[in-house]
Amino acid sequence: xxxxxxxxxxxxxxxxxxxxxxxxxxxxxxxxxxxxxxxxxxxxxxxxxxxxxxxxxxxxxxxxxxxxxxxxxxxxxxxxxxxxxxxxxxxxxxxxxxxxxxxxxxxxxxxxxx
Amino acid sequence: xxxxxxxxxxxxxxxxxxxxxxxxxxxxxxxxxxxxxxxxxxxxxxxxxxxxxxxxxxxxxxxxxxxxxxxxxxxxxxxxxxxxxxxxxxxxxxxxxxxxxxxxxxxxxxxxxxx
Numbered sequence: 001x002x003x004x005x006x007x008x009x010x011x012x013x014x015x016x017x018x019x020x021x022x023x024x025x026x027x028x029x030x031x032x033x034x035x036x037x038x039x040x041x042x043x044x045x046x047x048x049x050x051x052x053x054x055x056x057x058x059x060x061x062x063x064x065x066x067x068x069x070x071x072x073x074x075x076x077x078x079x080x081x082x083x084x085x086x087x088x089x090x091x092x093x094x095x096x097x098x099x100x101x102x103x104x105x106x107x108x109x110x111x112x113x114x
Numbered sequence: 115x116x117x118x119x120x121x122x123x124x125x126x127x128x129x130x131x132x133x134x135x136x137x138x139x140x141x142x143x144x145x146x147x148x149x150x151x152x153x154x155x156x157x158x159x160x161x162x163x164x165x166x167x168x169x170x171x172x173x174x175x176x177x178x179x180x181x182x183x184x185x186x187x188x189x190x191x192x193x194x195x196x197x198x199x200x201x202x203x204x205x206x207x208x209x210x211x212x213x214x215x216x217x218x219x220x221x222x223x224x225x226x227x228x229x
Contacts, residue, residue, distance in 0.1 A: 002157075004157075041205070041223060042223060043118070043120075043207050043209070043221045043223050044158070044207070044220045045220070046218070089157070089158065100146070100211055101148065101160055102158075102209075102218065103160070104150075104158040104159075106157045107155075107157060
């Protein structure tokens, strides 16, 4: 049972344009969401997070939007740069019954082209 | 920022042998560490939560006798894959939790290949 889903396995964007990565979840107990960036054969690197009490969090070129009613979040990267090419994972955790255990999505491979 | 190391970064072992993977938080203390495994083109799957000084908590479907976890100090957790089989070949990643929820730092991972 995949509780966190990233339905797009890959995304290709031109440099300078906006990259939008999507994530859906099914567990209504999730109240904290994170995005990680991962290069091959390396561990994930934390990018940005959002609590369920917010609907938007911004950090530089990265903005995460949360739509609780739709159980959907998205990561916007603008402007996209070639160095952003990586696999992006969304992750979720629940305050009760799970501590800080993270449930990851399946990832989206982002390719930013020149 | 906080650094988490893993050793070894890759290992090849024969079927039936045991392999130990170390996870260290280099510049902070971690009362909780997590172990994940990732198959090619798949998500990171949490295997177990490792708490310093107590027994690890394993996720459903993970054999605790096969994947031995020891969190001996606030900076070190080890995962031992016992009697390894080819199906255990995977990418194992640990993470260490600092103080706040989003401060979970990941190690670089260990590629295990069992022949």
